[in-house]
Amino acid sequence: MITLLRLIQSLSLLLLLIGTVTAEHTSNWAVLVSTSRFWFNYRHLANVLSLYRTVKRLGIPDSQIILMLPDDMACNPRNAFPGTVYSNADRAVDLYGDNIEVDYRGYEVTVENFIRLLTDRLDEDVPRSKRLGSDAGSNVLVYMTGHGGDQFLKFQDAEEIGAWDLAHAFGQMWEKKRYHELLFMIDTCQANTMYTHFYSPNIVATGSSELDQSSYSHHADNDVGVAVIDRWTYYVLEFLETQVTSANSKLNLGDLFDSYDESKIHSQPGVRWDLFPGGESEGRLRTVVDFFGNVQNVEVENANATEPGSLKEDLAEIARLVERWRKRDEEYSAILGNSSQHRRENEPSESVHLGSKMTEGPTRMAEDNSWGKRLVGLSVLGACTAIWVAGSILGRSA
């Protein structure tokens, strides 16, 4: 009875503690998606590639970035600067560079693949580079851009993802503990409608424009011939590139969202805080590099420490293990050596035999009755010709 009481007591204490403790995240993932095809949507790919460059600069490795590009602007025949993609008319930074890893490209960028990626409902043989391997300790950045409307975003001129689809995908991610905190960013017309249906916790969402508003492009490069970047993305990037200069930056999401200037963006960007525990006041304190950077609390090993579990202790233990293993190995090889020697004396030809068996090359496909097949083919051809000839004669006579 007393133990039961104590149990209840400790449980209630525990619940209290869980409520107040906010654990930190352990890894960062980024999903960067452009959804439109064709040359005139150059800017959408440039948006995504700019963001790709930024998150890479802030330390997220390629293996933790999923990049979806539905078209290849760098190799488009209309591109006056082949092999490059620029997001600014000054063409200072080639976004394509020589080291980018596109995980989903061309017609692989579909609603289905995107939802499969988020929920990890993929075939077993899909490589890890195409999977979102996040877990309960991961902060995930999802950035989408393309053409959209009220509660949908168009993929590839062929299909669309609805706000509910996205909400359910995130809901399933939360159910399976696939993120710790998630920052959703979207740059499209009527973007803010896309996150209205989200219901899973720990999501901060931001979009470029309200319902019935368009998101405009920022400027065009006259030599490239099309607009090269969207306004909202341009100013987000401007903030990230000029203010967040190192992976140790202390700027927070509040600073990022405060930097939105409606007169420059020409639409009303929105932010949704209510899913985040603690709401706006708590969410604003998350640093930008919590989502755009990569946590790496490296632990340097102290070579001189002697407490249990330290390097030195472990080394001693491992060395002992190795020593023991070597002894066992020697014994084993001694036994094996004896027996193999024994065998060698008895039947020396066996190993040679084995060798010749091992080198078995590919064999030719059997051509058992190719003449028969040819005969059949010839007779079919002959019959068809006969029918044709007969038909033409009959037709003339008629």
Added chain:
Amino acid sequence: MVDWADGKTCRPVFPLEIHVAAPGMQSSESQHLLRTTQHALDDLNEFAAHHLRLKLTNDTSTAQQSDDSSEVSNNGEEGPDTALTVRLIAQDGLVVPKAELHADTTQLDVFYPPSQVPIPSSSNPPLSVFIAEELQQLYGEEKATVAHILSGEKSGLDSVNPQFAESISRRLRRSMKYADTYHLSFSLFTPGSEPSSWDIEAAVQEYLAPLLHAFAPISNFTVDTQVQLYATFSPMAPPPVYDEAEAAWTLKKEDLSAFVNAAEWPLNPSIGNGPTLNFILYVPAPSQAPMMVKENRAFSWIVPQWGGVFLLNPPLSPADKGSNPAHLSQEYLRPAFMTFSHQLLTLLGTPTTPASLPLRLQTLIRIRAATLLLSASSTMGSLARLTESLPSIPIPATVASSVSTTLSHLSATCSHLRSGRFNDALATARVAETEAERSFFEKSMVGQVYFPDEHKVAVYLPLLGPIGVPLFVGLMKELKRIIAGWKAQRRAAA
């Protein structure tokens, strides 16, 4: 399924069986000692799920036999695994008892002065108290870890001091998520053209294989290696600075996170299904030759959940004013691979305290079994909630069979745990986890688009409209006719 997730079906318990051998005592004496020690242990224990059970045995050979954790499972079918063997040895000239843990077996030797053998009437003999405290201390970390895992975020034990709890949660954070198979990738990076080869195969065989073998009951491993020449630092990373006092090039601790040039070094090969652990051996250029970490002159560090780095400064060959040797022999690699082994232990979440590797691995088995049990249960709960919240999602029959496999293996795990067979518990928990993952991530369970109702109406209206209108009109006509006929009948009757 939801019951599993809520922890209603299975309350995991960890009864550890400890054999006590007291060759130098009368059987009545040793039984009394055992009873009092058990009593003292139970008094000390505050976490009911994890308790130690003592068992008297006079078979001293068990400790020798079970020095490999993989062999413990041999006797697992009937009785519980033996976690530890305590041997009581009388030794003259001692004032207080002392304990000594064998570093490479699961044996604890307790030396006691013969005068302290408890007389059958004493209720709380000092020797029992000593043994109980010793055992309690030995399993303190494991107990705290298990409590931490079972209770979620915060350690469930009140008495654990916050610093200790913090170190446990930090260890759990930096260790990899459990996987059936891990991929180990060993890479040699150097900024120049040399060294261009290393005795990697021999080094892995020699230094790593024993450890991997010891891990066999917990996980499988695959290994690949690579040599990358002309590997430069990322332009963002702060370069090493020459330190006059140390006569070495130093890296600052806070800059270490930028050391690995993630953008350009080909790491994380997508091989196999398991997660990759990266181990980097970096040989600095001769011009930056002895390289070390500034703060504590260390040569290695761990990147949590990712891998480890080791800076190797080989002796420069004297010819043409110092260049790296072209070939790294096995002897040069020894410190690096010892460190990698240590890092591997850490990254796989091996606890630090009992100073004996077999004991630590046993503890890891229990910890992993607990984690897998919880994660598979919570996946079941997620799947159940998912099917309720998204009624339109298609669920194939394979999922049902996976779920039933999971549930049966979960209950098997639970009963194995209850009877103290932890190796079997881990084996069944592994199956349960795999099946649970498979059922949740079933490929065909993507209802590609969950259409809202208004969309459905919009799609089907053009189809149903042309069919519906004639039907509706026909129905109306028919009704009119019936009513007219009925009225005519009534009129005729009237």
